[in-house]
Amino acid sequence: MERGYRPAIHPHQRHPRGWLDWTGHPRHSAGRGLSTLGWMMEMRFLCDEMLHGLGRWLRAAGYDSRIAGMGTADADLLRQALSEGRLLLSRDRKLLEYRGAGRAVLWLEANDLEGCAMELCHRVELNWLYRPFSRCLQCNTPLRSTSAAVWPDLPDTVRASGMVLWCCPVCRKVYWEGSHVTRMRARLQEWQRRCRGEGPVPGPAG
Known part of the structure; x- marks a missing residue:
């Protein structure tokens, strides 16, 4: 070793x-999180x-x-x-x-x-809505805004929608606010509500 x-x-x-x-x-700090992390910006x-x-x-x-x-x-x-x-x-x-x-x-x-x-x-003082979808899920690199004109292989529906696009400058993956991102964002929001001790968002009345 x-x-x-x-x-x-x-x-x-x-x-x-x-x-x-x-x-x-x-032991005296058990249950109160890692107090030594307070200095981390x-x-x-x-x-x-x-x-x-x-x-x-x-x-x-x-x-x-x-x-x-x-x-x-x-x-x-x-x-x-x-x-x-x-x-x-x-x-x-x-x-x-x-x-x-x-x-x-x-x-x-x-x-x-x-x-x-x-x-x-x-x-720890974690915020699940810190900077949502600002990093590449594949390689962790910060994303940059980009234009559809740079990516000829984008789906036609995405190109026609005019949605804001982000790309990873390292692995070249392109992101947009599609249904998958929408579902992930909803999950992050739910986690943050639970972290703050708030209940789930009420569903539609039956």
């Missing part, structure tokens, strides 16, 4: 700010392979979110998170045993996407 990334925290080891619980965070994330779907939704919300490749070693994930100033999201509890994990790792307990989305916004 590489120097600087060996297991360093026992689940009940003494910490300068109090006893650590099994998450690796001081713009949260940036690194999702391990188990949270690939969550990473894409974070991109949809506008957050700079990298997604680890299959089989990436835990030590490499932690090194990347620390060097790039990212919060490493994982469901692998073993990551909490590495030196430096307390500064970079957030272990999520939920088993499904919805649960992880809610747990994340309750533990």
